[in-house]
Amino acid sequence: MDENKKTLRVAPLPFLALRDEVIFPDGLVKIDVGRDESLAAVQYAAAHGGKIVAVTQRDPREETPDLPGMYGVGIIAEIQQAFGLPDGTMRLLLIGVKRVSLVRLSEKEGVRFAHIRGVPEETNPGILELEAYEREIKARFASLMRSRGGAPQELIEAVNLEKKVWPLIGMVANSALGSTESKQSLLESNTLAEALEKLADELNREREIADLERRIHEKVHTNLDQHQREYYLNEQLNVIHEELGDDSETEGQEFQKQLEKSAIAGIAREKTEKELKRFLRTPQMAPESVVSRNYVETMLSLPWGVVTKDRMDTVRARKILDEDHYGLEKVKKRIIEFLAVGAMKGEMKGPILCLVGPPGVGKTSIARSVARALDRKFVRMSLGGLRDEAEIRGHRRTYIGALPGRIVTSIRQAGTMNPVFLLDEIDKITGDFRGDPASALLEALDPEQNTSFDDHYLDVPLDLSKVLFLTTANSIDGIPGPLFDRMEVIEIAGYTMEEKLEIAKRHLLPKQLKENGLKKSQLRVRDEAIRLAIDNYTREAGVRSLERTLGEICRQAAVRILETPEEDRKRLTVTEANLTDYLGKPRFVREDLNRDPTAGVVNGLAWTPFGGETLSVEALVMPGKGAVDLTGQLGDVMKESARAAYSYIRAHSDALEIPDDFHDKHDLHIHVPEGATPKDGPSAGVAMTCAMVSAITGRKARQDIAMTGEITLSGRVLPIGGVKEKLLAAYRMGIREVLLPDGNRRDLDELPKSVRDALKVDLIGRVDQAFDRVLTDPAGGAHAH
Numbered sequence: 001m002d003e004n005k006k007t008l009r010v011a012p013l014p015f016l017a018l019r020d021e022v023i024f025p026d027g028l029v030k031i032d033v034g035r036d037e038s039l040a041a042v043q044y045a046a047a048h049g050g051k052i053v054a055v056t057q058r059d060p061r062e063e064t065p066d067l068p069g070m071y072g073v074g075i076i077a078e079i080q081q082a083f084g085l086p087d088g089t090m091r092l093l094l095i096g097v098k099r100v101s102l103v104r105l106s107e108k109e110g111v112r113f114a115h116i117r118g119v120p121e122e123t124n125p126g127i128l129e130l131e132a133y134e135r136e137i138k139a140r141f142a143s144l145m146r147s148r149g150g151a152p153q154e155l156i157e158a159v160n161l162e163k164k165v166w167p168l169i170g171m172v173a174n175s176a177l178g179s180t181e182s183k184q185s186l187l188e189s190n191t192l193a194e195a196l197e198k199l200a201d202e203l204n205r206e207r208e209i210a211d212l213e214r215r216i217h218e219k220v221h222t223n224l225d226q227h228q229r230e231y232y233l234n235e236q237l238n239v240i241h242e243e244l245g246d247d248s249e250t251e252g253q254e255f256q257k258q259l260e261k262s263a264i265a266g267i268a269r270e271k272t273e274k275e276l277k278r279f280l281r282t283p284q285m286a287p288e289s290v291v292s293r294n295y296v297e298t299m300l301s302l303p304w305g306v307v308t309k310d311r312m313d314t315v316r317a318r319k320i321l322d323e324d325h326y327g328l329e330k331v332k333k334r335i336i337e338f339l340a341v342g343a344m345k346g347e348m349k350g351p352i353l354c355l356v357g358p359p360g361v362g363k364t365s366i367a368r369s370v371a372r373a374l375d376r377k378f379v380r381m382s383l384g385g386l387r388d389e390a391e392i393r394g395h396r397r398t399y400i401g402a403l404p405g406r407i408v409t410s411i412r413q414a415g416t417m418n419p420v421f422l423l424d425e426i427d428k429i430t431g432d433f434r435g436d437p438a439s440a441l442l443e444a445l446d447p448e449q450n451t452s453f454d455d456h457y458l459d460v461p462l463d464l465s466k467v468l469f470l471t472t473a474n475s476i477d478g479i480p481g482p483l484f485d486r487m488e489v490i491e492i493a494g495y496t497m498e499e500k501l502e503i504a505k506r507h508l509l510p511k512q513l514k515e516n517g518l519k520k521s522q523l524r525v526r527d528e529a530i531r532l533a534i535d536n537y538t539r540e541a542g543v544r545s546l547e548r549t550l551g552e553i554c555r556q557a558a559v560r561i562l563e564t565p566e567e568d569r570k571r572l573t574v575t576e577a578n579l580t581d582y583l584g585k586p587r588f589v590r591e592d593l594n595r596d597p598t599a600g601v602v603n604g605l606a607w608t609p610f611g612g613e614t615l616s617v618e619a620l621v622m623p624g625k626g627a628v629d630l631t632g633q634l635g636d637v638m639k640e641s642a643r644a645a646y647s648y649i650r651a652h653s654d655a656l657e658i659p660d661d662f663h664d665k666h667d668l669h670i671h672v673p674e675g676a677t678p679k680d681g682p683s684a685g686v687a688m689t690c691a692m693v694s695a696i697t698g699r700k701a702r703q704d705i706a707m708t709g710e711i712t713l714s715g716r717v718l719p720i721g722g723v724k725e726k727l728l729a730a731y732r733m734g735i736r737e738v739l740l741p742d743g744n745r746r747d748l749d750e751l752p753k754s755v756r757d758a759l760k761v762d763l764i765g766r767v768d769q770a771f772d773r774v775l776t777d778p779a780g781g782a783h784a785h
Contacts (some may be wrong), residue, residue, distance in 0.1 A: 006409050011077065012040035013053045015114035016107060022183040023075045023096045024170030034089035037064065037112055040425040042082060042090060044111045045687055050079045052228035053114035054094065055102050056184055067129065068104050073119060073188045081220050096170070099187065125192050133196035141172050147210045151175075151406075165192050169199055177202055252280045263305030268460040272299045278628060288496035291397055298404055299458070302411065307466060308419045310374050312343030317373035324369040325362055326506055327499040330750070331355070335370060348374070350416075352445050354471040355428070356480070357492030358725070360542020363472040364424060364494075370470065379410040383437070385424040392440035394457035404457040404575075407444055407464070419613045426471045427478030438480040445486050446470055493724040494541025494754050496731065499533060504530050508547045509645035516554040521571060523557045525550070528576040532612055532705040534588035540611065540724065549583065557584040595703050597776050600695030603706040603740070604672075605680065605686030605730060607722030612729030615686045615708060616673050619695035624667025632672030635680025641710065642670055645689040647765065649696065655768075658696055668692060683720040685711035686739065689767050690774045698773040706730045707770060719743030724750050731755050737762065739770050 012487065016038055023029050033042060045052040055074030057065040081093035099119040106113050138160050145151035155175060173183045182202050184740065189195035255276055264272060272295075279292035317339050321332045335353075343350040355363040371378035386392075403409075411419065424444075429438050444451045444464055452461035473479055476489060485608050511526060512696035533553075538545040557572050575583060604615040629647055649656065650663055658709040670688060672679055686709040694701040708726055710718040719741045727753075730738050740748075742763040748756065762768055 012106065012113040012115050012162075013051055014045040014048075015112040016041050016052050016054045016077075017070065018054055018056045018066055019420045020056075020180050022173070022180060022187055023054050023055050023077055023094060024173070024187060025075065025096045025099060025166040026164060026618065027096045027167055027170030027174070028080070029094050029096075030090050030091065031094065032085070032091050036330050037110075039090060040111050042079070042092065042233040044100050046079055046082055049613055051097070052079065053100060053102075053116055055114065060180075067102070070102055071184050072102055073099060073184075074102055074114070074116075075187070076116075090186065096166075113523070122191055123207075129193055130196065130358055133193060133200065134168060136171060136200055137196060137203065137503050139698050140200060140207065141176060143458070144203055144207045144210060144411055146175055147214070148209060165196070172199060172203070176206055178206075179375075181600065186488065205379045206530075222483075241557070250275065251293070255279070255300065258300045262300060264299065264302075265304070267597075268299065268304070268458075271460050272296060272400065275299075291402075295397060295457075298412075300460075302408070302417050303417055308376050308416050310342070310348060310376065310418075312339065314340050317370075320373045321366075321369050324365060324372075326502045327495060328362065328366070328492060329751075331366065331490055335366070339341055339370075339373065348468050349465070350470060350488055351446060351488040352469050354473060354484075354489050355492055356473045356486040356489050358474060358494055360540060360544030361492045361494060362542070363492060364422065365423040365469045367420060367472070369467075374420065374468070376468065377414040377416050378422070379414045379419050380422040380424055381406050381410055382424045384428040385430070386428075386437050387430045389437050389440045390456070392437050392444070394455045396456045397459070407453070408455045408458060408462065409465075411462075411467070417463070420468045420470065423469060423471045425473065426483065427473035427475055429478075429480070438483055442486070444484055445471075445483065461762060462646035465656055491724075493750070494728045495543060496728060496755055497531065498754050499752070500534050500543055500546060501527060501530055502545060503543050504550060508543060508550050512547065512551045512554045516551065516558055517552055518558060518561075521552065522561060523572050525553060525574040526576070529574045532576050532579050533583065535732075537583055538590055538636070540726070541587050553582045593697075597702050599690055599698055599699035601703070602687050602691045602694065603678070603703065604684045605706050605708040605726035605737065606681070606684070607725050609650075612722065612725035612727070614729055614735070615684065615687070615692045617684060618671045618673065619688075619691040620669045620671075621695045622667050623665065623668065625665070626663045629665045629667065630668045630671075631669070632674070633678050634672060635678065637682055638672075638680050638684060639641045641682050641685040644694060644713055645685055645711060647713055648689065648711065649692055650714070651713075655703060656693060656697060657718040662696065666696075668695070682710040682718075683708045683722075684711060686764075686767055686770050690770055693762060694775055695772060697775075699771075699777070701759075701774050702776070704735065705737045705774055706733075706735045707774065709764070709767075711767050717741045717743075717764050717767055718772075723747035727751060727755060727759060727761070731759060736760060739773060741763055741765070 013765055017035075018032070019029065021029065021031055033039060041052060043651035053074055054077045055070050057070055058066070059069060060363075076097045077094040078097055079092060079613075080095055082090055099121075100116040101119055103115045106115065122757055140504065141159055144154050145156055150277055158169055159175075160166065162171060169186055173186055179202075181200075186195045186198055188197060228688075234509070259269075259276065262269075275292050275295050279289060279296055280679070282289040282292060285350075292623050314336050316331065320338055322337065325332070338353065339348075355366060357363055358382075367380075368378055390405065390406050392407060394408060394686060407421075411417065414421075423441070426441075429441075441729060444453055447465065448541055450464040450467075453464045455462055476484065505527075509530075510520075513523065515522065531550050531551075534546060534726050537549050540546070553574055557574075560572060561569060600619040600621075602617050604617050606615040608615045628643070634642070649658070651758065653660065653662070663691060670692065686707045689711055690701060690707065693699070706722055706724075710720055723740065724747065727738060727740075737760045739762050742765040745763055747760060751759075762773055764773075
């Protein structure tokens with residue numbers, strides 16, 4: 001070797017002993033490993049950079065070779081792929097990086113390490129000499145392959161196109177040479193020219209052997225009949241597969257057996273059979289082999305023809321719904337109707353039900369109960385933040401790492417073609433440059449189209465007509481129009497205090513006791529304590545925060561029980577008096593509704609996706625030039641309502657006893673507190689009108705009454721939405737009198753009886769009717785400025 005070549009010291013790396021396999025620099029090789037020490041080395045390497053020292057052992061029969069049993073030169077290889085096989089072995093895809101000399105072996109924590117030195121490489125090889133050798137190698141290789149026969153043309157072309165020396169040597173040696181010693185000799189060559197010369201000699205030798213084998217085979221062939229020939233070839237093929245560790249044949253046979261038993265039919269069966277044949281023909285290391293294998297495996301794993309038998313028993317279904325949910329009578333009634341129609345028709349086809357309501361009211365659990373009532377499998381797919389159409393329809397198989405869509409994946413997970421399929425948070429779905437998922441869902445949800453749903457990955461029609469789709473949303477505003485048109489909305493409003501109390505006693509508290517390792521004999525929570533927790537520690541339409549609050553009580557109780565000596569332990573009782581010991585200071589304090597009437601301040605009602613809320617509206621008069629200022633992060637619609645209210649007041653100044661020059665000498669400021677929260681909508685019109693009239697005239701407004709309604713310039717009060725949620729919010733806040741547009745009279749029937757009995761609802765058709773109920777009699781006429 002040249003004197004200027006340097007011997008590089010390399011840090012110890014995990015050690016892998018190879019049987020009958022030699023890896024060359026820049027060469028890509030597939031091997032199977034099954035020895036415990038080999039598996040340990042691979043796992044360590046995968047967790048620490050992916051590099052491993054691979055050296056060929058002299059005797060392939062030796063189970064744990066030591067240093068003398070190994071060849072002196074190996075290679076640092078990088079793990080490109082690693083996956084487990086059913087028999088516990090692992091299949092690796094390695095690429096050679098650098099030749100190294102093996103100095104010694106050591107072991108640490110069950111992993112063998114190789115201490116190595118880098119093999120010096122030539123710095124200035126003879127370019128012309130190498131090129132001449134390369135041409136000769138390629139010519140001899142092509143001649144050998146033609147002599148042997150059956151070699152794929154693609155292999156010869158790949159060798160001819162290879163420009164680098166070591167990859168050329170590795171490709172030719174692993175394809176043409178059968179002797180491990182010959183391949184190892186190439187790896188140990190001092191120069192590239194020496195390696196190429198050795199390879200040329202080996203190719204000559206292999207050509208002579210091939211010619212001799214052909215002549216022998218031609219002589220023997222005449223003495224074999226067809227049956228003997230096939231038996232001979234099959235036995236040779238089995239031995240070859242066994243020697244190579246190639247399980248593609250076994251896997252293909254397993255796929256064939258599964259396909260014969262499968263109920264897959266029509267174009268789907270044709271497609272699967274075609275892809276299976278391609279898989280069996282394709283070399284296992286080719287990328288196309290993985291694509292075909294994954295496709296066949298996906299098609300065979302789908303539950304073709306598998307359906308569960310529905311239990312069309314409405315009495316049982318009603319019992320299950322009552323067990324799982326308290327209240328929600330309207331929702332249960334509609335679901336029972338839906339099941340009854342399905343029982344009469346003999347199939348569960350009909351509109352897609354969309355459960356709309358604030359968080360924590362039980363939308364998802366209702367869908368689970370429907371599945372339990374029908375004896376169907378249940379799968380859930382969250383659509384929150386979904387913006388890629390491929391999540392629904394899958395990726396086309398031309399892409400690396402392509403997968404079927406989440407609908408197909410969920411069907412496979414359910415193991416049946418007729419599960420109850422919940423599309424959760426459908427109002428949160430969005431679209432961007434990657435496509436519109438809402439449009440992709442149209443085909444799945446439309447009963448006229450979903451008999452042949454098109455998943456890009458499967459590329460065959462999939463029948464979703466037997467799937468019972470249910471959807472949930474917090475608000476219908478976010479649901480795309482075409483999707484909304486295919487669904488029937490069932491609205492679920494918030495719970496009353498009594499309903500929350502019953503839910504807590506029947507469901508939430510027993511669940512939290514179990515989750516926190518407590519028994520009923522150890523902890524008792526009185527009804528008045530639960531009521532106080534609902535009132536002072538949660539402000540929600542549902543019961544999610546209430547469940548967390550009860551969980552906090554249980555955790556505090558667990559701490560107290562464990563810190564008390566066992567002989568002194570007694571049943572803990574949480575009451576209204578000691579609730580703060582468990583939960584700390586109240587998070588919410590109810591406003592004093594019995595406070596004195598105040599000028600310019602009224603209580604409005606608002607609807608949000610999380611339930612109804614009370615809304616304070618304030619108005620203030622100050623010297624100025626007639627300007628109107630609006631604050632509180634109000635939306636455009638709400639600002640327009642305020643301007644309409646002010647225009648009405650100016651037009652009726654005489655009736656309201658407002659001086660003629662008032663609007664020229666005063667400014668008006670309208671503010672809706674909690675300025676960090678955006679607010680919009682027309683339903684605060686009545687509240688803003690009353691607040692402004694109160695501030696301008698000096699007539700004080702009652703603080704124990706709330707109102708809602710849209711107003712027009714002529715003073716008419718128009719109906720609004722979200723009535724049930726708004727009235728429940730007023731009821732939760734302790735307000736017992738509400739002004740409501742006369743056009744919402746029909747909505748009062750949806751209120752629970754306890755709320756209807758507790759609330760006094762005044763229906764108004766004009767805004768001036770609100771003045772008499774909200775504002776006190778004027779003291780001394782209009783406000784004097």
